[in-house]
Amino acid sequence: MLTIEAAGNWTASQVRTIAHPDTRPFIPSVEQIIDHAWHAAQQQPGILLFDGPMCRLESYSAGPQSLELALSPTSYRIFFGTNMRHPELADQYGPPILANPLGVSCLLETSDEWILLGRRNASVAYYPDRVHPFAGALEPADDGDVFAAARRELHEELALKESHLKQIHCLALVHDNLLRQPELIFAVRTNRTLRQLERLMDHTEHRAGFPLAVSLPVIESAMDQPRLLTPIAIGSLWLWGRQRFGQSWFDRHAPAITAAPIP
Numbered sequence: 001m002l003t004i005e006a007a008g009n010w011t012a013s014q015v016r017t018i019a020h021p022d023t024r025p026f027i028p029s030v031e032q033i034i035d036h037a038w039h040a041a042q043q044q045p046g047i048l049l050f051d052g053p054m055c056r057l058e059s060y061s062a063g064p065q066s067l068e069l070a071l072s073p074t075s076y077r078i079f080f081g082t083n084m085r086h087p088e089l090a091d092q093y094g095p096p097i098l099a100n101p102l103g104v105s106c107l108l109e110t111s112d113e114w115i116l117l118g119r120r121n122a123s124v125a126y127y128p129d130r131v132h133p134f135a136g137a138l139e140p141a142d143d144g145d146v147f148a149a150a151r152r153e154l155h156e157e158l159a160l161k162e163s164h165l166k167q168i169h170c171l172a173l174v175h176d177n178l179l180r181q182p183e184l185i186f187a188v189r190t191n192r193t194l195r196q197l198e199r200l201m202d203h204t205e206h207r208a209g210f211p212l213a214v215s216l217p218v219i220e221s222a223m224d225q226p227r228l229l230t231p232i233a234i235g236s237l238w239l240w241g242r243q244r245f246g247q248s249w250f251d252r253h254a255p256a257i258t259a260a261p262i263p
């Protein structure tokens with residue numbers, strides 16, 4: 001379901017991105033598959049598609065005090081035609097054939113002790129009707145600042161301003177094994193209440209909030225619902241729980257995931 005590539009508790013000054021040449025191979029038959037998937041989806045009513053620029057993860061290096069990410073350009077159309085619709089292309093041509101855009105997901109903790117996730121709309125292109133963090137992808141306009149991308153997503157989806165964010169840490173680089181996509185998971189604390197956030201929520205992607213009380217039984221119960229929560233949502237709760245409930249709690253849940261050594 002999920003692979004933890006690297007985990008930590010990195011601040012903005014500890015995460016660095018560098019530009020890298022695009023190494024995705026050009027194979028005409030694969031490009032035809034991408035085009036076909038994109039045009040077929042455009043014919044389906046109610047599906048929201050926009051071919052925006054994205055940032056492909058080429059490689060990374062991580063340690064307890066630093067995370068470095070090498071990035072190249074890609075686009076949503078390539079992501080849609082590979083990771084989303086045809087991840088099996090990686091089995092035939094190797095993982096570099098996929099777009100592999102770097103996602104950003106924010107697990108949000110409110111001032112009144114709630115974790116807030118979002119219940120996705122039926123019209124979104126992936127994981128419709130599932131519970132997912134407030135998330136998006138790193139874009140070239142973010143100038144390689146993954147924390148800026150996280151703040152942008154929170155502003156777009158919940159109208160959160162810089163003054164509303166008390167703390168934001170990057171907890172991990174993970175790999176969604178269904179989409180085969182890399183994703184950064186952030187833990188964000190806000191000075192807004194649950195009621196304030198639900199009132200300000202943009203419903204373009206999420207039809208409702210999915211609040212969880214900051215309680216061990218509630219969190220563990222939610223993690224046992226893989227048909228409702230996305231892999232990234234469950235992984236976000238695991239990683240947040242590692243900070244909140246300790247390493248031994250995290251280790252008890254580790255058989256459900258594949259994890260690199262955790263510093």
